[in-house]
Amino acid sequence: MAHWRLLSIGLLLLLALMAGCGRAGRQAAPPPADVVLTLAVEPEPARIGEATLVLTLKTSDGRAIPDAKLDIRGDMAHAGMQPVLAASDAGPDGVYRVPFRWTMAGDWFVIVQVQLPDGRRFEQRFDLRVAGS
Amino acid sequence: MPYDLLHVPVLGRFLRGRWGRLLGQGPLLALAALMVYDGLTGPPLAPYNFATVLAWVHYRGLVILALVFGGNLFCWGCPFTLPRTLARRFGRGGRRWPRLLRNKWPAIAVLFLFFWLYEWLDLWASPWLTAWVVVAYFVAAGVLEALFAESPFCKYLCPLGSFNFAAASISPLQITARQATVCRTCVGKECVNGSATVSGCGTELFVPLLASNRDCTFCLDCARACPYDNVALTTRSPLRELVADAWPRRWDVSFLALVFAFLGLSNAFGMTPPIYSLLTALAVRLPWADEALLLLFVLAVLDLGLPAVLGLGAAALSRHLAGRDEPLRVSLARFVPAVMPLAVAIWLAHYGFHFATAALAVIPLTQQFLLDHGLTFAGLRPAWQLGPLVPMAWLLPIELAIVLIGLLASLYVLGERNRRHFGEQATTVMIPWVVLLVLMAVAAILIFSLPMEMRGSALGGH
Numbered sequence: 001m002a003h004w005r006l007l008s009i010g011l012l013l014l015l016a017l018m019a020g021c022g023r024a025g026r027q028a029a030p031p032p033a034d035v036v037l038t039l040a041v042e043p044e045p046a047r048i049g050e051a052t053l054v055l056t057l058k059t060s061d062g063r064a065i066p067d068a069k070l071d072i073r074g075d076m077a078h079a080g081m082q083p084v085l086a087a088s089d090a091g092p093d094g095v096y097r098v099p100f101r102w103t104m105a106g107d108w109f110v111i112v113q114v115q116l117p118d119g120r121r122f123e124q125r126f127d128l129r130v131a132g133s
Numbered sequence: 134m135p136y137d138l139l140h141v142p143v144l145g146r147f148l149r150g151r152w153g154r155l156l157g158q159g160p161l162l163a164l165a166a167l168m169v170y171d172g173l174t175g176p177p178l179a180p181y182n183f184a185t186v187l188a189w190v191h192y193r194g195l196v197i198l199a200l201v202f203g204g205n206l207f208c209w210g211c212p213f214t215l216p217r218t219l220a221r222r223f224g225r226g227g228r229r230w231p232r233l234l235r236n237k238w239p240a241i242a243v244l245f246l247f248f249w250l251y252e253w254l255d256l257w258a259s260p261w262l263t264a265w266v267v268v269a270y271f272v273a274a275g276v277l278e279a280l281f282a283e284s285p286f287c288k289y290l291c292p293l294g295s296f297n298f299a300a301a302s303i304s305p306l307q308i309t310a311r312q313a314t315v316c317r318t319c320v321g322k323e324c325v326n327g328s329a330t331v332s333g334c335g336t337e338l339f340v341p342l343l344a345s346n347r348d349c350t351f352c353l354d355c356a357r358a359c360p361y362d363n364v365a366l367t368t369r370s371p372l373r374e375l376v377a378d379a380w381p382r383r384w385d386v387s388f389l390a391l392v393f394a395f396l397g398l399s400n401a402f403g404m405t406p407p408i409y410s411l412l413t414a415l416a417v418r419l420p421w422a423d424e425a426l427l428l429l430f431v432l433a434v435l436d437l438g439l440p441a442v443l444g445l446g447a448a449a450l451s452r453h454l455a456g457r458d459e460p461l462r463v464s465l466a467r468f469v470p471a472v473m474p475l476a477v478a479i480w481l482a483h484y485g486f487h488f489a490t491a492a493l494a495v496i497p498l499t500q501q502f503l504l505d506h507g508l509t510f511a512g513l514r515p516a517w518q519l520g521p522l523v524p525m526a527w528l529l530p531i532e533l534a535i536v537l538i539g540l541l542a543s544l545y546v547l548g549e550r551n552r553r554h555f556g557e558q559a560t561t562v563m564i565p566w567v568v569l570l571v572l573m574a575v576a577a578i579l580i581f582s583l584p585m586e587m588r589g590s591a592l593g594g595h
Contacts, residue, residue: 048584073517077258078587079179079186080491082520105406106587107258109178132406132584 028113028123034060037114039126041100046130048102053086055096055112064094069115072098077107105132135367138306139356148366149356151331157210165212165267171502172264182260184267186491186498189257194488196293197300197481201371204306205297208287208350213274214335230285237385240295241392247292248396249432252403253425257587284335288348299393300480301346302473303371303542308343308355308364315363316341324355324364331358340364344379347386372542375470376549382466390469391440394476398576399435401483405583443569444469450565455555467554468566471547475570478539479577482532486581489528493519532581540574 031037040054053072057065068091074084084103088096102108110126139145147153164187172184179185192207199206256262270291277286287294310316324340327333334340334355336348340363343349356364370376380386402408411431416422419430448465457464497515504513523531544567551563 075178075180076587077179077255078189079182079257079494080190080487081180082491082494083180083517085517104585104587106585132586 029121031114031122031124032116032120035065035114035116035122036060037112037124039110039112041128046102046108046128048105048130048132051100051102053096053098053100053110055088055091055098057091057094057096057114064091065116066091066094067117068096070096070098071113072100072110073113074100074102074108074110076104077109102130105130135309135365135369137311137365137367139353139364139366148353151357154209154352157206158212158215161207161210162212162215165271169264169267172260172267175260175502175505177260179258179260180494181498181501183498183502184260184263185257186494188263188267190487190491191495193484194492196297197477197484198488200297200300200304201477201481202305204304204366205301205346205349205351208294208297209352211287211293211350213270213291214278214284214287214350214352227282228280230281230283230289234285234289236289236383237295237389239289240292241385241389243290244292244295244389244392244396245432245436248400248436249429251400252432253428283337287350288336294350295389296393298347298349299389299473300477301349302374302390302470303477304346305368305371306351306366307346307369307374308338308340308349308351308353309367310341310343311363311365313341315361319361319363321360323358323360326358327354328358328360333358344377345374347380372474372546372549375473375546376553378553380466380470382463384462384465387444387462387465387469388440390472390476391444392436394472394479394573395436395440397476397479397483398573398580399432401479401577401580402435404585404587405580406586407583409586443572447565447569451562454564455559455562468547468550468563471543471550471566472570472573474542474546475536475539475573475577478535478542479573481539482535482577482581485535486528486532489522489531490525491520492522529581533578536574536577536581540570543570 036056036058038056040056042052042054055070055072057068057070059065067089069089070087070091072086072088074086075081081104084101086098086100088098090096106129108128108130110128111123112126113121113123115121137145139149147156164183168184168187171182175182175184179189196207250256254262256266270293273290274286277290278284321328322339323331323333325333325337332354335352336350338348338355340355340359351366353364353366356362356366374380408431412424412427415427415431419427421427444465445461448461448468451468452459452461452464455464496519497517500511500515503509503511504515547563547566547570551560555562
């Protein structure tokens, strides 16, 4: 009986520890303080079907960053949908226009992984809702 | 001619062996541990986390496929019963589950509660909550087993078990006695009472009386306990249990079948745009605007109210058409098994869709998980483009075909039961049930034909 209680307490402590911890390996680098990435979608508001993601990359004092490399992944809030993948490495005036497709209505998140011309990397997430056709 | 899997060379010996069940429980326990670990510590986004992907894509898809093409394999491999076994050893079991609760009403209540929580808390979008659901299963199974002599969690409460028991009514495998005469002369009844070394049936089923898969977890304790090697795991016609009068004529058993069927419709309906329009409209008209209460109201109507009204209505009409003076409970039980093929088909179409859409997503997910833990042998770039098992354009026709096959099977069962109870001529008696089945199939086809829409409040983690 004592063993059973000890095992239960140990498991509960382990669960509490896990619940309180995030795994360090999964922490993506946040945007640097001197860089601003924004997302607009066309058409706006987002509707199911073909679309364009308009990602604008600038320094915090407003200068365009034209030669970054962007990897984009769109996912729905739930598991079980194929992600929509896209990429861009050409952004005149820091504006990267990326063809995209919203495959289903509902809650989406778009994760943009950026490699800046100076080699720094970061990741930013945008949440949005896509309407039905 | 039934085929006994327990007497297939190697396989049968293995299944009946003391550690045979661990082949299923071991891997599923490891996966459950992975889900808890990733759910509590991993990415908060559902598509990137084992907890949500394995629970809501793979488990649901594989469990319904296993039930349709095999049997209750996921109860057989259920890892929640492992701590239960420990609890049995160390706990103070012996008390009986309250007599008032020894029926399917608690199962119906917990099943409904589970699906309400699923919709309200958007469990499908939250790895963190999904992990706690897994933990809750372990705790509930362990505590109840420690407190009570039988296995009340499996038999009376577990929503997964209730789902599996219901769907297993069309499974092609069933536990039976090899020779009834052996059981008649058996003194110890070890299959249910257990022996000195092996437990008897956890849900207290007596093998020679088994006519259905209801409450059978496929644990095979009965086969291990039987001193005469007289327990078989045989193949059968998937519709045999439903055509025969294998179910008791009880309100709770009949109502569980109806609720199981309507849950299938409402669970799929919950992924379409009209549910959001309905909730918005109700929020304006009803005195409460709280999402939890609105969903409780809508699901209570769809999952409890509709099956009660339509099921009892069909039973009352068919009783009237038959001109029989019998309890409504009996009239309901007479035809309700015919609902099951269509009900299982609706679940198969829905869960099979998600599985076919994203089964391969587990590959990039594993690659990412390994990368996050510093392991690069599976590749440096996860293959996120992987997902569907079949072209997406095939999915709707497959779903519709499954529903139609389910409807035809249901109509066959209905006709056979009608013939058995009322003879060849009295075909009008079953008309109310034909109408109900067709309405359900049409509803399923309409739902599956709608564009999907999934909204959740769980974006951004827990």
